[in-house]
Amino acid sequence: MSDPALPEGVTRRAIAGETRLATRGPAVYGEPTADGWRAWDPERSKLGGMLELGFDTGLTGGETVLYLGAASGTTVSHVADFAGPTYAVEFAPRPVRDLLDAAEPRDRLFPLLKDARKPETYAHVVEADVDAVVQDVATRGQATVAARNARFLAEDGRLLLAVKARSEDATAEPSDVFEAALDRLRETYEILETGRLDRYHEDHLGVVATPR
Amino acid sequence: MTDTDADAGWFAGSAADEAAGGDEAAARDRIATGGADRPLNWPALAVERGFAASTDEYYDRLHEAAVAATRASVRERERADDQQLIHAVRAMDDCERTANELAERAAEWAGSLFDDAAPGIEGARAVADREPETELERRAVSLAARVADLAAERDALAETVDRVAPAVAPNLAEMAGPELAARLIALAGGLESLAKKPSGTVQVLGAEDALFAHLSGRAPSPKHGIIYTHDYVRNTRPEDRGSAARALAGKLTLAARVDHYAGERRETLHEELRERMATIRARAEADAAGDGAETGGDA
Numbered sequence: 001m002s003d004p005a006l007p008e009g010v011t012r013r014a015i016a017g018e019t020r021l022a023t024r025g026p027a028v029y030g031e032p033t034a035d036g037w038r039a040w041d042p043e044r045s046k047l048g049g050m051l052e053l054g055f056d057t058g059l060t061g062g063e064t065v066l067y068l069g070a071a072s073g074t075t076v077s078h079v080a081d082f083a084g085p086t087y088a089v090e091f092a093p094r095p096v097r098d099l100l101d102a103a104e105p106r107d108r109l110f111p112l113l114k115d116a117r118k119p120e121t122y123a124h125v126v127e128a129d130v131d132a133v134v135q136d137v138a139t140r141g142q143a144t145v146a147a148r149n150a151r152f153l154a155e156d157g158r159l160l161l162a163v164k165a166r167s168e169d170a171t172a173e174p175s176d177v178f179e180a181a182l183d184r185l186r187e188t189y190e191i192l193e194t195g196r197l198d199r200y201h202e203d204h205l206g207v208v209a210t211p212r
Numbered sequence: 213m214t215d216t217d218a219d220a221g222w223f224a225g226s227a228a229d230e231a232a233g234g235d236e237a238a239a240r241d242r243i244a245t246g247g248a249d250r251p252l253n254w255p256a257l258a259v260e261r262g263f264a265a266s267t268d269e270y271y272d273r274l275h276e277a278a279v280a281a282t283r284a285s286v287r288e289r290e291r292a293d294d295q296q297l298i299h300a301v302r303a304m305d306d307c308e309r310t311a312n313e314l315a316e317r318a319a320e321w322a323g324s325l326f327d328d329a330a331p332g333i334e335g336a337r338a339v340a341d342r343e344p345e346t347e348l349e350r351r352a353v354s355l356a357a358r359v360a361d362l363a364a365e366r367d368a369l370a371e372t373v374d375r376v377a378p379a380v381a382p383n384l385a386e387m388a389g390p391e392l393a394a395r396l397i398a399l400a401g402g403l404e405s406l407a408k409k410p411s412g413t414v415q416v417l418g419a420e421d422a423l424f425a426h427l428s429g430r431a432p433s434p435k436h437g438i439i440y441t442h443d444y445v446r447n448t449r450p451e452d453r454g455s456a457a458r459a460l461a462g463k464l465t466l467a468a469r470v471d472h473y474a475g476e477r478r479e480t481l482h483e484e485l486r487e488r489m490a491t492i493r494a495r496a497e498a499d500a501a502g503d504g505a506e507t508g509g510d511a
Contacts (some may be wrong), residue, residue: 085255085271093289093379094475100283108271110278112243113285125278127220127255140479152251170480176439181262 003018006051008061009082015039021048023081028102029074038078042200045075046136046162049200053106055208058158059083063131066152068116068145069138071095073102079134080109087126116145119152126205129154138167143184150188153211159189163201178205185209222246222277223270236277243281276417289379294403294511297380300373302392306365311359318356325352334361382477383467387485388442395438396464407465407472414468415439415461439464444489449496459488 006012006021008123012021015034022037032039042052050057055155062084070076070088072095085108090096116137127185128154137145142163153159153180165174165182183190189209198206222242255267264270315336322329322339325348329339339356342349370391377390381403385393399417400406406414416423418438425431436445436457448456463485470478 007309082346092382092476093286096282097290100279100286103275104277107275110274111282112278113282113289120249121247123251124220124224124246124249125243125254125274128253138479139477140483167479175276 005059006055007059010040010051010061010078011037013037014045023078025077025081026105028077029072029098031104041077044204045078046197046201046204047075047134048078048158049197049204050160050162050195050206050208051195052204053195053199055160055195055206057132057160057208059132059160064127064129065132065134066126066130066149067134068075068149069136069175070099070111072098073111074132075136076109077102077106077209080106083132084108085127086110086121087115088110089116089122089126089132089191113159116149117141119148123151126152129151130157132158132160135159135161138164140168146176147188155211157211158192159206159207159209159211161185161209162197162201163205163207164201165198165205174203174205180206182207188212213302219252219254219257220246220248221257223254223258223261223273236280239277240281240284244285245278254427294380294397297373297376297394298398298402300369300376301391301398304366304369304373307362307369311362311366314355314362315359318352318359320389321352325349336360337363381468381471382475383470383481384464386477387467387482388439388464392438396468399438403468403472407468409465411458411462412466414465415457420468436461444485448489448493452492452495455492456489459492463488 010021010023012019013034014113015037016032016039021040021042023040024037024108027033027038031041040048042048045072047057059082060081065079065083065086067076067079067086067088070090071086071092076086076088076099087110088099088103089112090099096111099111103109110125112122112125116135117139128151131154133146133149133153135142135146135149135170139145142161146161150159158169163178165172165177168177168181177193182194185191185207188211190212191209193208195206197206223239224242255270258264258270259267261285264273308435311333315331315333315421318336318339319331326339326342329335336356336359339353340360342353344350344353374390377393378385381393381397383455384396387393388396396414396417397403397406400409416434417438419434419436422431426433435454438447439457439460442460444460445453445457463481466481470476470481
């Protein structure tokens with residue numbers, strides 16, 4: 001598999017007998033580790049899936065990241081391992097308890113119990129001009145969430161988005177849902193790359209975009 | 213909402229506050245409840261304003277404050293349990309009933325003492341503001357003041373219910389509205405028992421009298437209980453209300469189960485109910501169009 005652009009701090013390593021994506025940091029969710037490297041499972045992480053599928057994410061390592069829909073911290077802990085300051089927004093209290101455990105030993109991971117649909121409730125904490133917004137929220141109006149959070153992104157920043165078709169409309173054809181979401185996104189963003197994540201995540205579309 | 217200044221970050225306490233010490237709790241509180249319209253370069257501003265000596269130190273302090281604030285918020289949200297919600301909604305109902313009852317007494321009394329005493333809670337509030345001149349006036353005015361206080365307590369309890377219900381049962385509260393969600397949980401005795409009830413029972417919760425009249429063969433089965441207060445039932449035409457109540461109760465039951473067993477928001481549930489209700493309400497439009505066509509044919 002070609003590796004157009006794995007960010008610095010993310011490598012492929014032999015862990016538990018398989019070559020897998022990995023980042024360096026304290027284990028979070030019982031993932032296999034070797035020599036301080038933690039396997040990053042693309043089936044449990046949309047961003048992991050995008051990297052594994054060769055998306056050009058524009059991530060190089062060390063950047064400032066706003067992560068929306070951090071859930072229990074599975075993916076965002078890997079992001080914080082290779083990125084710089086990482087803001088993790090999640091609205092459901094139960095998973096945030098686990099997110100806190102992932103954040104505790106990572107001094108540049110900032111957990112926030114906030115609703116990604118209401119950026120004004122965390123704009124006093126999250127800094128302006130972040131290099132990347134990573135979004136994985138399972139709510140209706142995922143494109144609207146991305147549009148509202150564009151205010152945090154630097155001009156040449158990247159939006160890395162996983163659209164979940166079933167969250168928008170459980171009955172419609174995923175391809176129709178994706179088209180509608182992309183149309184809505186184009187109001188605020190220029191779409192750079194899209195691709196289905198079906199190999200790892202059924203009915204999900206990966207999107208790389210940059211602010212207009 | 214503490215800070216609404218356009219350029220006030222979570223660390224916005226002035227340098228003087230900092231010097232006074234003990235500002236950590238305030239910073240945590242601002243992270244949890246503050247806000248801003250747009251983000252700024254907070255690390256640079258914090259250094260500029262002397263909150264931190266360097267961006268590195270800023271991030272260290274942010275990490276500490278964010279973890280502490282979020283831990284506290286999680287604890288608070290998780291402690292919001294169904295039994296507390298039941299207490300709140302029952303207290304709210306008691307306050308409302310008692311306030312109305314006492315308002316009648318207060319109005320009756322005030323009417324005999326003052327010329328312009330109006331009935332109801334509003335009337336009691338007006339009487340409570342009067343300057344009494346005799347001992348009897350003092351008692352009537354004081355009684356009216358209790359009524360006004362009770363009504364204020366009722367409103368405060370309603371706000372609490374609005375805030376707590378979505379934390380206890382996010383899907384149920386979104387679907388039913390916080391107040392109806394709280395009432396359903398109260399009628400069932402808890403979120404768990406509501407989650408375990410079949411949808412047919414949820415449909416007639418609050419209509420127990422009618423249900424038992426029906427079971428003893430004296431009446432037709434009730435179509436709906438407390439869920440009658442929901443717009444989907446009340447604002448559906450009478451001949452479709454049974455279907456609407458059945459559809460709503462079915463989804464409310466599922467919402468309660470998701471809330472109790474999974475605790476996460478599930479959008480598909482809400483979407484399915486919207487679609488189902490659109491179908492049911494389309495019947496009325498179809499009939500209306502049908503009638504129109506017939507009338508047209510007759511003419």
